[in-house]
Amino acid sequence: MAKQPMLKFVTVDRDMPEKRDAGVRKDDFNEIYAEFAKAKAEEQASRCSQCGVPYCQSHCPLHNNIPDWLRLTATGRLKEAYAVSQATNTFPEICGRICPQDRLCEGNCVIEQSGHGTVTIGSVEKYITDTAWEQGWVEALAPSEERSESVGIIGAGPGGLAAADRLRRAGFQVTIYDRYDRAGGLLTYGIPGFKLEKDVVMRRNQLLEDGGVTFKLNCNVGEDISFQDIRDAHEAVIIATGVYKSRDLQGPGAGAEGIVKAIDYLTASNRLNFGDTVPEIESGELNAEGKKVVVIGGGDTAMDCVRTAIRQGAESVKCLYRRDKANMPGSQRETQNAEEEGVEFVWLSAPKGFTGTDKVEGVMVQKMRLGQPDASGRQSPEVIEGADYVEEADLVIKALGFEPEDLPTLWDQPELEVTRWGTVKAQFTTGATDLDGVYAVGDIVRGASLVVWAIKDGRDCADAIIEKFAAQAAVAAE
Numbered sequence: 001m002a003k004q005p006m007l008k009f010v011t012v013d014r015d016m017p018e019k020r021d022a023g024v025r026k027d028d029f030n031e032i033y034a035e036f037a038k039a040k041a042e043e044q045a046s047r048c049s050q051c052g053v054p055y056c057q058s059h060c061p062l063h064n065n066i067p068d069w070l071r072l073t074a075t076g077r078l079k080e081a082y083a084v085s086q087a088t089n090t091f092p093e094i095c096g097r098i099c100p101q102d103r104l105c106e107g108n109c110v111i112e113q114s115g116h117g118t119v120t121i122g123s124v125e126k127y128i129t130d131t132a133w134e135q136g137w138v139e140a141l142a143p144s145e146e147r148s149e150s151v152g153i154i155g156a157g158p159g160g161l162a163a164a165d166r167l168r169r170a171g172f173q174v175t176i177y178d179r180y181d182r183a184g185g186l187l188t189y190g191i192p193g194f195k196l197e198k199d200v201v202m203r204r205n206q207l208l209e210d211g212g213v214t215f216k217l218n219c220n221v222g223e224d225i226s227f228q229d230i231r232d233a234h235e236a237v238i239i240a241t242g243v244y245k246s247r248d249l250q251g252p253g254a255g256a257e258g259i260v261k262a263i264d265y266l267t268a269s270n271r272l273n274f275g276d277t278v279p280e281i282e283s284g285e286l287n288a289e290g291k292k293v294v295v296i297g298g299g300d301t302a303m304d305c306v307r308t309a310i311r312q313g314a315e316s317v318k319c320l321y322r323r324d325k326a327n328m329p330g331s332q333r334e335t336q337n338a339e340e341e342g343v344e345f346v347w348l349s350a351p352k353g354f355t356g357t358d359k360v361e362g363v364m365v366q367k368m369r370l371g372q373p374d375a376s377g378r379q380s381p382e383v384i385e386g387a388d389y390v391e392e393a394d395l396v397i398k399a400l401g402f403e404p405e406d407l408p409t410l411w412d413q414p415e416l417e418v419t420r421w422g423t424v425k426a427q428f429t430t431g432a433t434d435l436d437g438v439y440a441v442g443d444i445v446r447g448a449s450l451v452v453w454a455i456k457d458g459r460d461c462a463d464a465i466i467e468k469f470a471a472q473a474a475v476a477a478e
């Protein structure tokens with residue numbers, strides 16, 4: 001009888017790729033996890049029990065065919081595993097690195113539920129596609145035919161890029177407009193290199209460019225070109241602009257020098273790591289070196305800020321969050337990484353104001369306790385009277401989340417419908433807005449979300465556009 005290659009979860013323990021020692025990794029911006037060795041990837045993939053109803057797959061926003069590519073990896077058929085993996089995911093190696101797997105695929109793996117430790121789905125996904133790049137299996141983007149219709153995409157983040165990839169493969173003429181000088185959106189300038197090294201993103205951008213996608217960078221829509229001009233130039237337009245308006249803090253001293261926005265801080269650090277000259281780093285404005293840093297917030301952006309500050313050589317790094325560890329929105333894995341690297345978490349603490357005259361010297365902290373659950377079921381933080389104190393700081397980073405910019409006003413498009421949160425109103429399955437030929441995808445529709453959802457939206461929207469033009473062509477041919 002053939003040897004059973006799968007179901008090894010009973011005899012083989014869960015194992016992650018080797019994580020670099022905190023003392024070493026906190027001195028650079030390289031990724032902290034090594035690659036699986038081939039044998040290790042095969043061994044870890046072989047733990048999958050090949051469920052008939054794979055919950056991992058149903059909880060992956062892209063419905064990746066996880067059991068199949070795990071089986072192919074476990075049996076050494078890596079090129080086929082890559083073919084299956086890339087069929088549903090435009091950027092598998094990126095998702096494998098930065099999806100919060102504990103909340104998605106891995107968090108729903110049945111062997112995790114049975115106490116054996118989840119299959120390390122994300123690490124295997126990353127391994128498959130990194131190997132494909134190394135082996136030259138990632139093919140150039142070659143359209144099946146050239147079509148005359150063109151699509152303009154505003155925003156070169158994962159949502160816009162995923163749509164571009166699919167549309168270009170179908171032969172559309174695709175132009176992406178982005179206000180930054182490099183494509184990738186938050187993959188390039190938001191997420192730090194220790195989670196996602198930048199050459200991983202740049203080689204994807206290059207693949208698209210080599211395949212005929214036109215990038216118009218340093219092009220701020222609404223300033224350098226009007227939305228209407230883009231609409232006039234293309235048969236369809238996709239808005240994929242993400243959400244960039246930072247939530248702010250009020251209170252005495254909130255405008256003092258030394259209190260900065262997370263997105264500015266992270267962008268400056270990423271730019272420096274590209275080798276750019278960054279005046280705000282040189283002046284110290286966005287540089288944590290030698291400083292007492294306090295980051296306010298408990299999400300993934302806050303985790304990226306504290307860990308960046310550690311790498312910049314801060315004297316101390318503290319993270320203030322108004323709830324406790326169990327209730328923080330950020331990934332537990334990233335919180336643990338931050339703790340290992342020397343970040344101190346100050347739970348149940350909220351800022352009330354800031355000390356210092358022109359320049360910030362401290363954060364006035366109110367201590368909190370968790371009270372009754374609110375409408376969402378989460379316990380609301382309540383102030384503990386008389387427990388205030390001052391946390392010393394000479395750099396305060398606000399990481400309180402993001403909201404959409406006011407696109408109808410910025411683009412002089414009052415008829416572009418937005419929700420009460422300011423996100424663009426669009427159909428979830430197609431991205432279609434009420435404006436004819438105008439679609440929207442990613443964070444600008446969902447609010448601050450995840451890379452994998454932006455990819456899904458981009459793919460779905462591209463498919464809807466392809467279908468629409470195919471239907472129009474069929475009618476014209478009748």
Ligand code: FAD
Pocket residue numbers: 098099100154155156157158159160177178179180184185186187190191195219220221222240241242243266300301304441442443444448449450451452454
């Ligand atoms: P974006 O990636 O934001 O891209 C939008 C693009 O539009 C940008 O390039 C921008 O320059 C461009 N643009 C905006 N306005 C204009 C205009 N007027 N004209 C021209 N161009 C314009 N998600 C995860 O899954 N895992 C993580 O670990 C993770 N970490 C994160 C860390 C940080 C610090 C942040 C801020 C977010 C993180 N996210 C993470 C969320 C994730 O990055 C986003 O959900 C995702 O990038 C959204 O993709 P998008 O294409 O909708 O928008």
Ligand code: SF4
Pocket residue numbers: 059060061062063064066089095096099101104105106121122125452
């Ligand atoms: Fe898991 Fe994300 Fe990969 Fe889906 S795309 S399998 S959620 S890591």
Ligand code: SF4
Pocket residue numbers: 047048049050051054055056057066067108109110111119121
């Ligand atoms: Fe394999 Fe876990 Fe998915 Fe089941 S849920 S198919 S065990 S990865």
